[in-house]
Amino acid sequence: MPFIEQASEAIRETGGRFTQQRRLIVELLEGAEGHLDAERLYQLAHARDETVSLATVYRTLNVLEGAGLIDQRYLSHSHERKVYEPVGASEHYHFTCTGCGRVIEFETQRVQRLKEALEVGLGVRVEHACLCLEGLCYACRTQQEGR
Amino acid sequence: MPFIEQASEAIRETGGRFTQQRRLIVELLEGAEGHLDAERLYQLAHARDETVSLATVYRTLNVLEGAGLIDQRYLSHSHERKVYEPVGASEHYHFTCTGCGRVIEFETQRVQRLKEALEVGLGVRVEHACLCLEGLCYACRTQQEGR
DNA sequence: GTATGTGCAAAACCTTTGCTATAAA
C-alpha cells in the first residue's frame, strides 16, 4: 500500500483527521531522498502551502511516529536534531561524515545480532536501538591524510 | 595515573587553569557510581561548594571532553540529556530499562567489529559510535508479561 | 600582571503547548 494511504488509514483509524497539512507533510516524507529534520520539512512544506506551521510539522511527526509509520533518528554524535524517515523493510543505519556532511546508509545484521545476544545474555527485551556513527568518508579521509 | 592528575595535566598543557571548581567537578566525575548528567553534577558540586555554577559545570565538561578525558553518552531513546563518564579502558555500552530506569552496563566487541567492518567495507574512518539501547529489564519484562 | 575562569542572567536552540479559530468527519 502506498505510504500516503497507509498514513491516511492509520490516522483515521485512531479517530484522527487527514488534513491537507498532514497530507503534504506525508508526501514530502515519502518523496525525500535524504533524511529530513523538522525545520527542513517545515521549509519545504511552507513553500508549497503557506498555511503549514512548524508546530503542525512537529505534531504531525509525532502522530506518524506514534502510528509506527516513521522512525526518528539521530545522525550526529552531538544529536542536535532528529531526522525522520518512513519505516522501511530493511534494517539500515547511518554513517555521517563530519567533513562533508554526507550521510552514508548501510545495511547490517550486526545490530540485530547484538540485540539478540543481549536478550539472551541479560534477559532483557530490547525495544529501541539507536546507532549513530560519525567520522570521515573515504574522500575526506584521504584528503586529510594529505594525499 | 589518577584521573585527577590526568585532568590537571591535560588542562594545564593547553594553557588552561585547574581551578577549585574544576577540581571538584573532576573528583565527582571520578567518584560517581552511575552516569551523571550536568544538572545532577551541578547539584552535587554546588552542595559541596556554593561557588560552583551550572555554567561552570557545562564549561568544565566541554573542556574535559575536548581533552579526551570524558565521554558524552545518551542513555535514552529520546536523548533528552547527555550523561558523562571518564574515558575508560573497556569498550562498554548501556541498556536503559524504560520500566524502572535502571541502566545496565555491558561489554561487547560487536560494536568494535562493526566499526572495523565499515572501515573496510565503506572506506570510512569511524571516529564516534553511539549506541543507545532501551527496553525492559528482566524484572520489568516478566512483571509486564503477567507472571 | 595578565590571561583564563567565574557567576549571573540572558540568549540560543529545538520542541511542545495553551488558546481560539478552522475545518474534517
Add this chain to the structure above:
DNA sequence: TTTATAGCAAAGGTTTTGCACATAC
C-alpha cells in the same frame, strides 16, 4: 454539528554565551 487540528506566540528544557569581576599562573 461535533470534535480534532490549525496557527500563533509563548513556554519548556537543556546548553551556551556576554559581561564584569575574580583568580590561577
